[in-house]
Amino acid sequence: MDRSMHSDQHLRVSDAEREAVAGRLAEHFAVGRLDQAEFDDRVGRAMSAKTRGDLSELFAGLSEAGAPAVPALPRESGGSAEGGPRGPGSPIEFRLDAASGVPTYLQLVQQVEHALRLGYLKSGDQLPKVRDVVASLAINPNTVLKAYRELEIKGLAAGRPGQGTFVQASLGQVALPELAGLHKSLLGWLTTAEAAGLDEDGIVALFTSALRDFYKGRGGTGDRRGGAGGETEGVA
């Protein structure tokens, strides 16, 4: 697996590699870089690909900084993370959306959860150092500490004295093909909603209210914004 990515384009690929590529495509689809038709087409081509070169082509126009076009087989979690060659930094960088109305600490929490779900963060990875976040975003250090405390309470991260905060668990991950399926059925629902006369804002309002009712109906105590419901504000 350590061979250079560039000289092996003629090598024949295994089913495992085809599956891995389909998974990556589903990821791109899930975040909206591919539409349904393009996704179906590329997955079809992945399944019939013969060489690594064939697989590389499937990522045309989907370049992502730092990600190899054709991934090596998934790395073992925890394997290379500790003291590995990754360097002192964290795999992720935070950003802030001032217009979102979501409290700053919650934005950080959600971005970590999002990165976990999409595989940018794995168990053992270091979260950005508090000082670095403060320096780059000009936010209050207490806000970063609060976000990391919240992640610790959720069992997703743990502080190591003198070192920083590290990812401890992976988020109850939904398999990528399943994620793509959910995305697809949501698209179907959206089509129905639009046909019924709802515009984008109407759809957002309806979805938000249904989501709130859904989690409230589950008896709000305890895990008030647990797991996949992390995006909802726990306000009744």
Added chain:
Amino acid sequence: MSMNVIETSGLSKRYGSTWALHECALAIPAGHVAALVGPNGAGKTTLLNLAVGMLAPTTGTIEVLGGRPAGSPAALDGIAFVAQDTPLYKNLSAADMLHLTRNLNHRFDQAYAQARLAELGIPLKRKTGKLSGGQQAQLALTLALARRPRLLLLDEPVAMLDPVARHDFMATVLTAMADEGVSVVLSSHVLAELERVADYLILLSRGRVQVAGEVDDLLASHLVLTGPAAEAGRYAERPVVHVRRGEAQAHLLVRASADDPVPPGWEAHPVGLEELVLAYLREPHAAALPGPARGRALPFEIGEPTEVTR
């Protein structure tokens, strides 16, 4: 950490017949960025000047850094203050300012100051008056931080700066907080940026403390209720801070927590810092202060109970 960086009791300051500050009771805990907010003339600058001892109170007391009388040598030792409009000698070079500040202070971290100015790319030979607004602000801040203060006071630090300079200035302040545990009290007009910077709020209005408390506590104890205007009167018994009413619909900013029941037909929304501040600024007679609520329906607790000012 239970120390208060500023503590006042019955603090008043009168200029002629005008009370710039009147009967202020404050206890700002260490470890925060506390924002002093209020309209022009509310008393923000007066309060900061009293805290560094540049003014003396008309009545009442003010102490800093856990009981040191404001203006005493022990107090000044731990405080750095950057006044409004960037206090630099405009005809001196940055290098001269550095030299001057080092010689006027018995503690001055020359290595920090030089490294910081190099990092910022501030030309040392240039007269400070010829530096950009952002560079002047950063120079004044660097000189203040090189004194290694426990408490940094900033009066309208970013009012004159462009967005990038503002961001960089606040990043320097907050990094000092992360690295050295410096507590910060700043006055500001820029409401929109407060939310990411301040975690403690003091709202001054007409010389009085109108709101004081940790931002999280303040936000958690206020809600916006939206519902039919005809029913808005139903909330007469609730601690309503501010009402915005249309013909059919009304928004009420109330003191209540997310756990309080919301009546059918009404929707509750969390409130943002800016919205909260604006609502209080528009209602100078409403108050949210630590200690017992003044005969209102809901208890309102923030930190240590202290004297109620009004």
